[in-house]
Amino acid sequence: MNNQLTIRQSKTQSKTMTASTSTRLGALLAAAALALAGCGTTVGATDGGADGSASSAGQSVAIADGWVKAAGSGMSAAFGGLTNSGSGDVTVVSATTEASSMLELHETVENEAGEMIMREIEGGFVIPAGDTLSLEPGGNHIMLMDLTDPLEAGEEVAFTLTFSDESTYEFTVPVKDYSGANENYVGGDPEPEMGDADAGADGTGTEG
Amino acid sequence: MPAPGTGAGSGRGGMTGSTRRQFLLGGAVAGVGAATAIGADHALNTTPSTEEASVPLNGQETVPFHGTHQAGIDTDAQAHGLFVALDLLDTTDRDDLARMMRILTDDAARLTQGSPALADSEPELALSPARLTVTFGFGPRFVARAQGEAPGWLKALPSFTVDRLLPEFSDGDVLLQIAADDPLTVAHAARMLLKDARSFASVRWSQQGFRRAHGSVRPGTTMRNLFGQVDGTSNPAPGTADFDQVVWNGEGWLAGGTSAVVRRIGMDLDKWDRLDRGGREQAVGRFLSNGAPLTGTNEFDEPDFEATTPIGFPVIPEFSHVRRARSENPAERIFRRGYNYDDRPAGGAVSRSGLIFVSFQADVARQFVPVQTRLDQLDLLNEWTVPIGSAVFVIPPGCSEDGFVGDTLLTGKQAPQ
Numbered sequence: 001m002n003n004q005l006t007i008r009q010s011k012t013q014s015k016t017m018t019a020s021t022s023t024r025l026g027a028l029l030a031a032a033a034l035a036l037a038g039c040g041t042t043v044g045a046t047d048g049g050a051d052g053s054a055s056s057a058g059q060s061v062a063i064a065d066g067w068v069k070a071a072g073s074g075m076s077a078a079f080g081g082l083t084n085s086g087s088g089d090v091t092v093v094s095a096t097t098e099a100s101s102m103l104e105l106h107e108t109v110e111n112e113a114g115e116m117i118m119r120e121i122e123g124g125f126v127i128p129a130g131d132t133l134s135l136e137p138g139g140n141h142i143m144l145m146d147l148t149d150p151l152e153a154g155e156e157v158a159f160t161l162t163f164s165d166e167s168t169y170e171f172t173v174p175v176k177d178y179s180g181a182n183e184n185y186v187g188g189d190p191e192p193e194m195g196d197a198d199a200g201a202d203g204t205g206t207e208g
Numbered sequence: 209m210p211a212p213g214t215g216a217g218s219g220r221g222g223m224t225g226s227t228r229r230q231f232l233l234g235g236a237v238a239g240v241g242a243a244t245a246i247g248a249d250h251a252l253n254t255t256p257s258t259e260e261a262s263v264p265l266n267g268q269e270t271v272p273f274h275g276t277h278q279a280g281i282d283t284d285a286q287a288h289g290l291f292v293a294l295d296l297l298d299t300t301d302r303d304d305l306a307r308m309m310r311i312l313t314d315d316a317a318r319l320t321q322g323s324p325a326l327a328d329s330e331p332e333l334a335l336s337p338a339r340l341t342v343t344f345g346f347g348p349r350f351v352a353r354a355q356g357e358a359p360g361w362l363k364a365l366p367s368f369t370v371d372r373l374l375p376e377f378s379d380g381d382v383l384l385q386i387a388a389d390d391p392l393t394v395a396h397a398a399r400m401l402l403k404d405a406r407s408f409a410s411v412r413w414s415q416q417g418f419r420r421a422h423g424s425v426r427p428g429t430t431m432r433n434l435f436g437q438v439d440g441t442s443n444p445a446p447g448t449a450d451f452d453q454v455v456w457n458g459e460g461w462l463a464g465g466t467s468a469v470v471r472r473i474g475m476d477l478d479k480w481d482r483l484d485r486g487g488r489e490q491a492v493g494r495f496l497s498n499g500a501p502l503t504g505t506n507e508f509d510e511p512d513f514e515a516t517t518p519i520g521f522p523v524i525p526e527f528s529h530v531r532r533a534r535s536e537n538p539a540e541r542i543f544r545r546g547y548n549y550d551d552r553p554a555g556g557a558v559s560r561s562g563l564i565f566v567s568f569q570a571d572v573a574r575q576f577v578p579v580q581t582r583l584d585q586l587d588l589l590n591e592w593t594v595p596i597g598s599a600v601f602v603i604p605p606g607c608s609e610d611g612f613v614g615d616t617l618l619t620g621k622q623a624p625q
Contacts, residue, residue, distance in 0.1 A: 067326040070407070079327075153407045154307025176311065176327040177407055 044170045058167030060086025061127065066173035068099075068157050069181055072150045076100070077181050078142040078159060079135045080173060084127040091164040093124040099157045100144035107140050118143070124164065137181035153177045266389055266422050267336030273320045275606040276464045276624050277456065278613065280341030281545070281568050282446035284427050286387040288394045289417040289547040291470055291564060292402065293347075293380025293599060294409035302354050306618040308408040309344070312384075313612035315400050316342035325400045338390035338422070340397055344613045345383030345468050345601030353381075356461060356617045361572035362602050365469070368584040370595060377472045377597025380412045385468070385566075389422035413597070415472060417547020417564040430499060430507065433548055434561045435480055435592070437492055438499025440544045441507055442533075455543050457570040461616040464605030464624070467572045469542075471565040472549075472597030478559075480592045491588040493528030501530065527588045533579055540578045542567040562593075572600055 066080030076099075084090050095103045107121040116138070125140060127133045135141045142159065144151075151157065155175045162168050271279045300308070315325040320340045324331030351358040364379060384401055388394050402411060419431045433439040444451040455466050480488070485496060493511065494501055501511035503523050511530055515523040524531050535541070544567050551560040569575040583590070607613050608624040615621040 065326055069327075152307065153404065154304075154311045174311065174314065174326065177404060178327045178329075180329060 055086050056167035057084075057086065057090035057163030057165050058161070058169040060084050060088075060090060061092075061161070061163075061169050063171045063173070066171060067176045067178075068144070068151060068173055069178045070151050070153045070175045071144075071147060073147055076144040076147060076151055077106070077137075078144065078157070078173060079137065079181075081132045081134050082125070082127055082161075083132040084129055087129050089126060089128050091124045091126050092161050093164050094162045095142045095159055096162070097144065097157055097159045098148065099151060100147050102145040104143045104145055105140075106143045108138055137178070141181070151175045265336070267338045267393075268322065269339045269389075270321050270337050271339050271341050273317045273342075273606075274609050274624070278343045278465075278603060278606045279320070280343035280385055280387055281455065281466060281543075281603070282451065283339070283341050283387075284446075285419060285431065285545055285547075286339050286341070287389045287419050287422050288391045289385065289387040289419075289564070289566075290394050290398055291415045291417070291547075291566070292384040292386070292398060293412040293414075293470075294382035294384070294405055295412045296349060296353060296381045296409045300353065300408045302618065304408055305350065305354055305614070306612075308405060309614040309618065310612045311404045312342075312344065312401055313607060313614075315404055316344075316397075316613075317609075319397045319400060325404075328400060330396060330399075333392060333396035336390055336393055338388045338393045340386070340388035340393050342397060342401065343383075343385040343387075343468075343603065345385070345603045346614065346617070347379065347381040347383070347599070347601055349381045351602065351617065354614075354617050359457075359459070359462065359467075359571070359602060361467065361574075361577075362600060365572070365580070365598055365600060366577065368580060368595070370584050370590050370593075371598065372594050372596055373598050374596050377413050377415065377599075379599050380601070382409055383468060383470065383599070383601040383603075415470075415549060415564050415597070417549050419547060431546070431548075433546075433563050434475055434477065434550065435488070436496055437488075438494065438496075438507060439546065439563070441494070441499050442530075442541075443543050444541065451543065453570075454541050454575070455568050455570060461620075462602060462604065463616070466568045466570055466603045467576075468601045468603050469565070469567045469569075469572060469576050470597070470599045470601070471595050473563045473565050474560075474594045474596045475562040476592045476594070477561055478557075483592075490525050491528060491591070493524040493530035525588070527586055529583070529587050529589045532582050532585075532587045535578060535582070537578070540575055542569040542575050542579065562596075565595075568603065 061082055061084050063080045063082055066078065068078040069076045078095075078097075082092070092105060095105060097103060104120045105125055106118045108116055108118045111117045118141075120143075121140070125133055133140065153175050156172045157175060158170060158172045160168050160170045271283050273279060296305075318325050319334050320337055320342060322335055322337040324334040328334060346354075348358060348362050351362060382405070384398070384405075386394050386397050386401070388397070420429070430438050430440050430443075444454045457463065457465050457467070483491070489495055489502060499507040500509055501524060503512035503515045504510070511524055511534070513522065513524055513531060513534070517523055522531075526532075544565070546566045547564045549562055549564055553560045567576060604614050604617060606624060607615055611621055611624070
């Protein structure tokens with residue numbers, strides 16, 4: 001019966017330094033870019049507006065918890081949380097990286113047959129003011145259509161997003177091994193495949 | 209571990225207020241008048257909410273990851289410890305090692321703070337860190353591949369006559385010590401780390417250990433092994449200059465690091481059963497009840513090796529474990545942080561149990577080997593124990609938030625102060 005007392009008291013005496021945390025999953029996506037090396041590091045943003053307005057889209061957006069899937073050749077995809085801290089909605093219209101000769105902005109939707117498929121999103125990613133767009137396996141993502149070199153775990157890849165106001169935002173994210181993100185791709189060119197040997201587990205369609 | 213006064217301190221201070229309330233509520237459960245306790249709680253906090261009054265969850269406790277030293281060494285030992293050794297793939301070179309350690313460090317930094325790793329496919333499992341620590345060690349081949357200068361002691365221990373070592377529990381290029389008060393947390397962290405290590409290394413061996421569950425005994429209580437012995441009484445206390453001297457190495461890229469000896473010690477419980485209580489206490493030189501030396505009354509009393517019985521024999525026998533482990537040379541000391549194991553028995557046996565002996569020391573050759581050599585020559589406990597696995601690792605220093613574990617070896621970065 002005195003155990004309650006004993007445990008609580010001794011806890012404060014413990015030599016181990018502990019701190020309470022109340023992390024919640026939802027809050028993570030909204031968190032600012034972590035300071036860890038190479039993990040969603042913001043490289044820079046440019047002000048695309050010719051009039052030099054106070055806050056371009058590129059200056060309002062930051063990525064947190066970004067990463068890109070390792071692949072030997074063919075396709076891969078990049079993920080993370082894009083937060084728009086500005087006062088107006090922004091639209092990502094394109095993405096570039098030296099890691100792939102071509103990129104597309106993808107959404108994942110259900111087709112007429114009830115299958116989840118991914119396809120290029122019309123009009124780009126809209127991120128409402130104060131909101132976070134989650135790029136995640138099975139959902140929206142940045143698709144690397146044709147890798148120029150293998151993406152190996154632990155490397156860092158730089159991306160540049162371009163917004164509808166022509167401003168840009170650069171960031172780097174680490175490469176991670178990941179066995180998921182194998183949704184069916186419905187696009188113009190059905191041939192390229194994700195380079196991983198294990199990527200095509202279901203054997204249907206083209207992986208990406 | 210970072211120096212006291214970092215974020216951990218405020219967390220600890222913040223806990224004191226609620227601790228008082230939990231004591232009162234705990235008292236209510238224990239039979240103190242519930243109305244009194246509730247009244248007192250109201251007096252302490254005029255706007256109590258259900259959430260505030262609930263017991264703080266140990267699952268939410270975190271141990272800082274970044275700092276001068278890696279966590280998981282001077283951390284009060286968690287209930288569950290998993291030790292995994294990896295073999296590097298033949299193709300893994302120095303650059304690959306840096307990539308691997310960046311990824312594994314990032315995983316550990318996030319998971320230990322209760323956040324999912326990047327690309328964590330079971331993110332909900334990360335939300336109860338339960339004092340999770342991940343401690344990395346490097347074997348001789350790792351340092352060679354890194355083209356670093358290896359300390360002279362980074363090699364297999366000398367062969368001891370008591371050893372019956374099995375390759376499946378010995379050696380390795382990378383050590384992961386993953387420990388938390390929650391076994392599900394440990395399993396998830398291990399899964400995440402090993403998935404991310406797979407491109408660089410394969411699992412060589414894995415050893416799962418346990419102590420008392422969280423909340424069973426007071427934190428800081430010396431553990432008991434499956435012989436029933438209090439095991440680890442003579443450890444230096446973390447946070448003291450003595451501990452720092454015994455454990456932390458100060459040389460080159462290893463400054464702020466240490467070494468780990470991980471030995472799997474089979475314990476013959478059936479044979480131990482045949483020994484009466486007096487014989488058991490003679491074998492180790494301590495009382496089973498509280499771990500006090502046979503010449504003392506309290507656990508931490510200094511053994512008196514000069515004391516003799518009325519007929520002239522030493523009270524603490526010459527052959528006892530505590531006598532043989534003790535050196536006249538104060539440098540020959542280690543910090544033990546072991547775990548029990550209790551494997552599935554085989555071949556009609558009822559148990560296959562033992563100890564994952566884990567010790568940290570600044571210098572294996574200077575501190576560990578002399579002690580083990582004496583125990584190899586004479587220690588009555590050898591009658592009931594047999595070392596079946598052995599591995600030595602260098603434990604690199606901790607890292608700062610913009611670094612990674614092993615960066616002082618792999619990139620020449622200065623260790624965090």
